Amino acid sequence: MDWYPLFNSLRIAAISTVVIFFSGIAAAYYIAKLPRLAKGVLDVVMTLPLVLPPTVVGYLLLRLLGPNRPVGAFLLEQFGVKMVMTWWSAVFATVVVAFPLMYRTARGAFESFDETLADAARTLGRSNSWIFWRVRMPVCRQGILAGTVLAFARALGEYGATAMIAGYTPGRTATISTTVYQLWRTNNDALAFRWVLVNLAISTVVLLAVNLLERSQRQTKKGVV
Amino acid sequence: MALTVEIRKRLGSFSLEVSFRAEDGETLALLGASGCGKSVTLKCIAGILRPDEGRIELDGRVLYDSAARVDLPPQRRRVGYLFQQYALFPHMTVAQNIAAAVARKNRRAAVTAEKIRAFHLGGLENKRSSQLSGGQQQRVALARILASEPALLLLDEPFSALDSYLKYQLELELADTLAAFPGPSVWVSHDRGEVYRNCRRVCVVDQGRSEPVRTMDELFRSPGTESAARLSGCKNYVSARPGGAGVLVPDWGVELRCAGAVPPETDLIGIRAHYVRPAGAGEVNALPCLVERVIQDVFETVLLLRPEGAAPEAPVLRLAMEKAPLPPQAGSRLTVAIPPEDILLLRKGGR
Numbered sequence: 001m002d003w004y005p006l007f008n009s010l011r012i013a014a015i016s017t018v019v020i021f022f023s024g025i026a027a028a029y030y031i032a033k034l035p036r037l038a039k040g041v042l043d044v045v046m047t048l049p050l051v052l053p054p055t056v057v058g059y060l061l062l063r064l065l066g067p068n069r070p071v072g073a074f075l076l077e078q079f080g081v082k083m084v085m086t087w088w089s090a091v092f093a094t095v096v097v098a099f100p101l102m103y104r105t106a107r108g109a110f111e112s113f114d115e116t117l118a119d120a121a122r123t124l125g126r127s128n129s130w131i132f133w134r135v136r137m138p139v140c141r142q143g144i145l146a147g148t149v150l151a152f153a154r155a156l157g158e159y160g161a162t163a164m165i166a167g168y169t170p171g172r173t174a175t176i177s178t179t180v181y182q183l184w185r186t187n188n189d190a191l192a193f194r195w196v197l198v199n200l201a202i203s204t205v206v207l208l209a210v211n212l213l214e215r216s217q218r219q220t221k222k223g224v225v
Numbered sequence: 226m227a228l229t230v231e232i233r234k235r236l237g238s239f240s241l242e243v244s245f246r247a248e249d250g251e252t253l254a255l256l257g258a259s260g261c262g263k264s265v266t267l268k269c270i271a272g273i274l275r276p277d278e279g280r281i282e283l284d285g286r287v288l289y290d291s292a293a294r295v296d297l298p299p300q301r302r303r304v305g306y307l308f309q310q311y312a313l314f315p316h317m318t319v320a321q322n323i324a325a326a327v328a329r330k331n332r333r334a335a336v337t338a339e340k341i342r343a344f345h346l347g348g349l350e351n352k353r354s355s356q357l358s359g360g361q362q363q364r365v366a367l368a369r370i371l372a373s374e375p376a377l378l379l380l381d382e383p384f385s386a387l388d389s390y391l392k393y394q395l396e397l398e399l400a401d402t403l404a405a406f407p408g409p410s411v412w413v414s415h416d417r418g419e420v421y422r423n424c425r426r427v428c429v430v431d432q433g434r435s436e437p438v439r440t441m442d443e444l445f446r447s448p449g450t451e452s453a454a455r456l457s458g459c460k461n462y463v464s465a466r467p468g469g470a471g472v473l474v475p476d477w478g479v480e481l482r483c484a485g486a487v488p489p490e491t492d493l494i495g496i497r498a499h500y501v502r503p504a505g506a507g508e509v510n511a512l513p514c515l516v517e518r519v520i521q522d523v524f525e526t527v528l529l530l531r532p533e534g535a536a537p538e539a540p541v542l543r544l545a546m547e548k549a550p551l552p553p554q555a556g557s558r559l560t561v562a563i564p565p566e567d568i569l570l571l572r573k574g575g576r
Contacts, residue, residue, distance in 0.1 A: 117314060124369065
């Protein structure tokens with residue numbers, strides 16, 4: 001069994017999770033402060049990938065990054081970088097598709113944050129960046145952690161947009177999900193089933209880890225430790 | 226050295242217009258019903274909210290001045306703010322909460338240890354706020370505020386989050402803390418007893434407007450307005466107008482003698498329930514009444530009296546007396562006297 005799809009999937013999911021973690025939190029934090037109209041519009045834009053079929057996302061990405069499209073052609077000519085059909089092309093797909101999960105969960109956590117904590121810190125002389133990293137983030141950690149794990153899980157399982165922008169090249173762009181489809185399509189049922197089991201195992205471990213983390217946090221909060 | 230505040234701010238249909246001055250070492254009471262703008266005023270002083278216009282000055286430093294376009298951020302105002310729910314950082318321990326307020330790293334451990342000692346928090350250093358009682362939370366919040374070395378203390382309803390049996394001891398502790406604090410303090414409350422015990426001077430805030438600062442005794446002896454009288458705990462009100470040897474009370478069909486001159490704009494009088502007492506006929510301001518109702522309170526007996534000759538819809542007179550073995554019965558007659566010097570001459574509403 002060639003383990004490349006597992007390695008590739010984990011690599012893509014990990015990179016996109018890092019990107020989504022920071023961009024999702026920044027978007028949640030800054031959009032919450034905007035005036036109502038701008039907030040409403042941006043909120044729709046940020047959440048759209050959650051409800052769009054992944055193939056539509058893939059199509060839009062290809063329109064943007066394809067070698068004959070403005071951005072793709074520019075990057076190809078200026079830097080000789082091809083944006084599609086490489087292993088990291090899939091990162092674009094997974095970032096866009098999984099971003100709303102982080103954005104919405106983080107926003108919910110920020111909205112339930114008690115602003116008097118930030119006010120108190122400010123009257124105590126603490127800078128806004130200290131307040132963000134040392135008060136807001138730790139107090140909202142459960143929501144942020146949940147969003148991160150959901151985004152990671154979604155990125156790991158992304159198929160539609162990934163297949164369109166990165167394709168399926170064994171040993172180069174193959175991920176677990178594209179491999180399962182390819183194996184099933186070529187009647188290699190036994191191997192497809194093995195990859196399904198691998199995927200099930202990873203997802204189970206991830207969700208178990210989240211539950212354990214949440215439980216230990218609840219206990220620390222209660223003081224049982 | 227003092228705090229001077231003179232601000233205006235509109236919040237939707239509510240408008241705030243507050244001005245007062247608190248001296249060094251003084252605890253000024255900001256007394257008002259809930260929703261009158263007391264908390265908004267404190268937030269403007271701390272820099273959490275921005276007034277529309279005005280000026281705030283602390284120890285000669287301008288914190289806010291709309292004309293000179295000065296608006297210091299909260300971090301640079303040196304204003305200690307005790308929030309109603311104390312606003313302790315829930316993910317930090319007691320020691321971490323206090324240390325978070327010490328700006329200089331090399332002093333952090335020493336100041337934290339000192340405040341833990343001063344506020345009797347030994348043994349609780351590693352507890353989180355959720356593991357503390359309300360009183361302990363308040364001590365941690367005060368320790369944290371003083372660790373930041375503020376030039377001014379703002380207390381927003383400091384006991385609203387506590388059970389009443391805890392309040393007495395904590396109030397003594399807070400009074401000690403305030404007495405040791407060199408700068409001015411502002412104590413926001415709706416509780417007349419709380420501010421009477423702890424403050425010498427008071428600024429009444431009614432529907433966003435502040436009345437002039439006066440001593441606590443002045444507020445209780447001559448509140449001037451109905452809203453100030455209500456805040457000072459007066460329970461009996463009846464319409465009146467200047468006339469005779471004092472005021473005429475058409476609702477009760479009587480004339481009451483007053484001590485001193487009656488201001489011509491007087492249209493209401495207030496009578497404290499504790500100052501009405503049973504009396505013989507012929508005494509000054511004697512008022513024959515019908516006892517409508519007898520209420521047994523914890524430490525006193527309250528009588529609701531209807532003066533003879535009063536109109537049916539006229540307000541009753543509330544009398545509070547020491548518990549007696551044989552209290553007056555409902556339906557019986559009782560003559561009471563209202564001492565002339567205890568009649569509060571008021572204007573209806575505020576201001």
